Amino acid sequence: MKNFPLIGLGIATKGSSGNTLDTFFPCISFKNIEDEFSQYYEIWDSLMSENVAEIKDAASLNIQDEGLNTAISNLNENKIIVLCRIIENQPIQTIEEAYLKLHLISYKYFAPNSLNLENLFDSLLNVAWTNQGPIELGDIDKRILSAQKNNQSLEIKSVDKFPCLTDYIIPPGVRIGDASRVRLGAYLSEGTTVMHEGFVNFNAGTLGPAMIEGRISAGVVIGKNSDLGGGCSTMGTLSGGNDIKISIGENCLLGANSGLGIPLGDNCIIEAGLYITGGSKITKYNSNNEPESVIKASELAGCNNLLFIRNSQTGAIEAKINPKSVELNEELHKN
Numbered sequence: 089m090k091n092f093p094l095i096g097l098g099i100a101t102k103g104s105s106g107n108t109l110d111t112f113f114p115c116i117s118f119k120n121i122e123d124e125f126s127q128y129y130e131i132w133d134s135l136m137s138e139n140v141a142e143i144k145d146a147a148s149l150n151i152q153d154e155g156l157n158t159a160i161s162n163l164n165e166n167k168i169i170v171l172c173r174i175i176e177n178q179p180i181q182t183i184e185e186a187y188l189k190l191h192l193i194s195y196k197y198f199a200p201n202s203l204n205l206e207n208l209f210d211s212l213l214n215v216a217w218t219n220q221g222p223i224e225l226g227d228i229d230k231r232i233l234s235a236q237k238n239n240q241s242l243e244i245k246s247v248d249k250f251p252c253l254t255d256y257i258i259p260p261g262v263r264i265g266d267a268s269r270v271r272l273g274a275y276l277s278e279g280t281t282v283m284h285e286g287f288v289n290f291n292a293g294t295l296g297p298a299m300i301e302g303r304i305s306a307g308v309v310i311g312k313n314s315d316l317g318g319g320c321s322t323m324g325t326l327s328g329g330n331d332i333k334i335s336i337g338e339n340c341l342l343g344a345n346s347g348l349g350i351p352l353g354d355n356c357i358i359e360a361g362l363y364i365t366g367g368s369k370i371t372k373y374n375s376n377n378e379p380e381s382v383i384k385a386s387e388l389a390g391c392n393n394l395l396f397i398r399n400s401q402t403g404a405i406e407a408k409i410n411p412k413s414v415e416l417n418e419e420l421h422k423n
């Protein structure tokens with residue numbers, strides 16, 4: 089993981105009203121970390137009187153990297169070069185900073201839940217994300233009309249505050265069946281497959297190889313070699329529910345259409361179709377496979393080696409010692 093302070097070199101899209109619609113950061117320079125871009129920190133810092141600065145003269149950035157120079161030259165008229173500096177992990181102040189923090193998570197420089205994302209929703213604009221780039225909502229009718237008139241293709245992918253991850257960053261070694269289902273700010277580790285049914289929100293993701301056919305809500309992290317079955321759900325904390333962040337350990341299986349409202353340890357299985365909320369009363373079995381006690385699911389938070397089923401005869405939810413170890417199908421999951 090990296091640390092502050094840092095400066096992102098960004099390409100921002102301006103709407104016709106002058107609002108910034110998004111900012112793409114192809115390069116981030118960390119003051120205290122030795123890498124190919126750390127040499128730029130002091131130079132860029134000296135160009136900034138505030139934490140976000142428009143750079144009119146690209147040469148002043150003193151970039152030695154040819155690829156990077158090409159990336160920021162000959163920009164379209166609605167694009168500008170910006171520098172965005174973050175000195176400390178404080179609440180978000182600007183839309184550029186919001187985008188930079190989402191990039192920091194998706195580049196895997198910072199883990200989910202390690203950045204202060206206060207004000208994120210207030211900072212981001214609701215935008216039409218299209219094959220012609222982001223379009224300000226005040227302009228969208230005009231642009232649709234113009235596209236229709238001129239036989240142009242204007243495909244509106246979504247109307248949202250968050251764009252999809254792959255418009256900006258392709259994490260190495262991952263497969264994504266439907267790019268629209270992974271938002272910028274997702275943290276996808278090498279060996280992760282997100283199938284079409286899967287969804288990964290911002291500030292959430294996988295810590296190693298994983299199969300994702302269910303929903304990873306904001307703030308949720310999935311340990312390596314775990315498998316989220318088709319249509320399963322991990323409970324988020326953004327609306328309703330409680331504020332305990334859900335996580336899943338290593339080598340776990342959430343069965344198809346199951347749901348999880350507690351943090352899970354390693355090597356656990358939830359039966360297909362079973363939704364465990366924090367308050368669910370659960371009959372816990374001992375290692376002799378005998379019922380031991382009835383407890384709330386939240387008391388099993390973080391416990392390893394559990395198999396959760398709903399007894400099809402009694403309807404009771406049971407937590408047994410998991411007799412199996414979960415293994416990803418290596419061939420299926422090779423990326």
Ligand SMILES: CC(C)(COP(=O)(O)OP(=O)(O)OC[C@H]1O[C@@H](n2cnc3c(N)ncnc32)[C@H](O)[C@@H]1OP(=O)(O)O)[C@@H](O)C(=O)NCCC(=O)NCCS
Pocket residue numbers: 301316317318342343344357358359360396397398399400401412
């Ligand atoms: C919970 C689960 C893992 C149990 O599977 P399993 O370990 O193979 O267990 P079995 O089905 O062999 O069942 C073992 C015993 O428990 C019984 N049993 C299983 N589930 C039960 C239930 N819900 N209620 C009562 N008894 C149950 C079986 O009938 C069997 O009884 P037996 O010993 O008399 O034959 C499995 O049912 C499941 O839900 N898997 C999820 C798969 C999935 O969704 N993958 C993702 C695809 S996208």
